[in-house]
Amino acid sequence: MSCNTNTDQKFEEQSQKINQFLKQVDHKIVVMSGKGGVGKSTVATNLAVFLSSQGYQVGLLDVDVHGPSIAGLLGLTGLKLNAIGEQIQPYLYSDHLKVVTIQGLLENPDDPLIWRGPVKIGIIRQFLSDVNWGPLDFLIIDSPPGTGDEPLTVAQTVTGCQAVIVTTPQEIALADVRKSIQFCQKVNMPVLGLIENMSGFVCPACGSRHEIFKSGGGEKTASDWNIPFLGRLPIDPGVVTAGDAGQAINSLTSHTKEEMQHIVDQMLQKLPNKQKGVDSTMKIAIPLAGGKLCTHFGHCEQFAIVTVKNGNIAKQETLTPPPHAPGVIPNWIADQGCTDILVGGMGEAAQAILQERSVKVLCGAPSDTPENLVALYLRGELVDAGNACDHGHDDHDHGHGCGKTPFRH
Numbered sequence: 383m384s385c386n387t388n389t390d391q392k393f394e395e396q397s398q399k400i401n402q403f404l405k406q407v408d409h410k411i412v413v414m415s416g417k418g419g420v421g422k423s424t425v426a427t428n429l430a431v432f433l434s435s436q437g438y439q440v441g442l443l444d445v446d447v448h449g450p451s452i453a454g455l456l457g458l459t460g461l462k463l464n465a466i467g468e469q470i471q472p473y474l475y476s477d478h479l480k481v482v483t484i485q486g487l488l489e490n491p492d493d494p495l496i497w498r499g500p501v502k503i504g505i506i507r508q509f510l511s512d513v514n515w516g517p518l519d520f521l522i523i524d525s526p527p528g529t530g531d532e533p534l535t536v537a538q539t540v541t542g543c544q545a546v547i548v549t550t551p552q553e554i555a556l557a558d559v560r561k562s563i564q565f566c567q568k569v570n571m572p573v574l575g576l577i578e579n580m581s582g583f584v585c586p587a588c589g590s591r592h593e594i595f596k597s598g599g600g601e602k603t604a605s606d607w608n609i610p611f612l613g614r615l616p617i618d619p620g621v622v623t624a625g626d627a628g629q630a631i632n633s634l635t636s637h638t639k640e641e642m643q644h645i646v647d648q649m650l651q652k653l654p655n656k657q658k659g660v661d662s663t664m665k666i667a668i669p670l671a672g673g674k675l676c677t678h679f680g681h682c683e684q685f686a687i688v689t690v691k692n693g694n695i696a697k698q699e700t701l702t703p704p705p706h707a708p709g710v711i712p713n714w715i716a717d718q719g720c721t722d723i724l725v726g727g728m729g730e731a732a733q734a735i736l737q738e739r740s741v742k743v744l745c746g747a748p749s750d751t752p753e754n755l756v757a758l759y760l761r762g763e764l765v766d767a768g769n770a771c772d773h774g775h776d777d778h779d780h781g782h783g784c785g786k787t788p789f790r791h
């Protein structure tokens with residue numbers, strides 16, 4: 383076997399791992415800016431913190447290899463990323479927020495990184511393939527400014543990724559934003575919306591508003607390019623204090639917090655199935671035989687349907703599905719209002735139906751009780767171990783145990 387064949391095979395294996403991880407992520411969002419220093423990392427961090435505090439499972443990934451600032455914003459500077467076996471463990475900022483930043487790989491946080499394109503691409507791909515992220519509602523990616531290797535790698539690797547673009551109001555920043563919008567168009571990455579940062583200053587003493595860098599340019603650019611405008615954040619000395627102290631939102635003024643919440647609400651409105659907030663509810667289906675997961679998805683006799691409210695099991699039912707025929711059971715699962723399904727294996731056609739009906743599929747789950755599986759799943763300790771039912775039968779919806787190790791330890 384030649385070196386090239388070996389490299390191609392490794393690349394292909396890594397792509398499969400990346401796709402398995404991405405299947406477990408509802409929404410992938412890259413935060414971009416045309417220009418440096420406009421507050422992209424600040425926005426990415428606050429998006430992640432606000433979403434996670436609303437009960438969403440969030441992963442925050444800093445791929446800004448030349449100026450990683452997420453660690454500083456969250457008070458994680460100097461912390462090293464740990465690996466268990468071949469898996470990198472993210473920092474657990476909270477129960478709902480996992481963070482991975484390139485700083486975690488540096489001996490000294492001030493070390494400069496002098497990496498060429500291929501190395502940067504490799505490290506970003508590794509952060510997608512080898513990190514123990516678990517299932518996520520949101521993966522927020524902080525990318526360096528401009529339209530270089532990093533945003534391009536994200537656009538080409540993270541299937542289904544959408545962009546949030548951050549700008550300041552001045553013309554010089556807006557000119558670069560137009561390049562970012564065109565970049566997204568060229569790589570077919572939808573723009574979820576534009577945010578205008580450092581938009582005016584509200585005097586804490588008298589409450590009057592001052593347009594230091596002007597204001598409104600972001601909204602006008604969004605309208606000119608027919609993309610959603612998500613909102614504006616004011617100049618807030620608390621943002622600097624919060625960042626310098628490593629506490630993302632603690633020092634923000636209440637006005638900035640309100641504006642940030644408005645941006646999050648606007649963003650959620652544009653996303654399907656994401657209106658759950660603190661009242662998050664999941665309905666998890668598990669095919670059963672003898673009270674445990676049955677690896678024959680399409681031929682099991684019963685399904686456990688477990689309702690999870692705000693992270694706790696609220697209800698568990700056992701239902702009998704209709705007789706097996708192609709496509710019937712996946713549609714029946716979706717008709718029950720299920721949001722997730724844990725299976726040993728499943729045919730491609732059944733997976734396609736469930737994906738189309740917004741039901742998240744996890745393949746490779748072991749034979750265990752619904753309670754144990756749901757607990758593992760909620761803790762992010764069940765990994766999609768790949769499709770166990772990939773035998774070339776594209777239209778069936780039965781599954782077999784895959785024999786791979788589905789656990790993360």
Ligand SMILES: Nc1ncnc2c1ncn2[C@@H]1O[C@H](COP(=O)(O)OP(=O)(O)OP(=O)(O)O)[C@@H](O)[C@H]1O
Nearest residue numbers: 418419420421422423424449616617618621622625
């Ligand atoms: N709304 C704001 N009010 C006051 N200061 C802000 C605001 N937004 C960002 N800043 C400050 O501006 C600086 C740059 O912010 P940040 O690092 O988020 O920008 P960036 O666009 O990610 O930069 P880079 O080009 O390095 O990736 C930081 O010191 C941050 O505290």
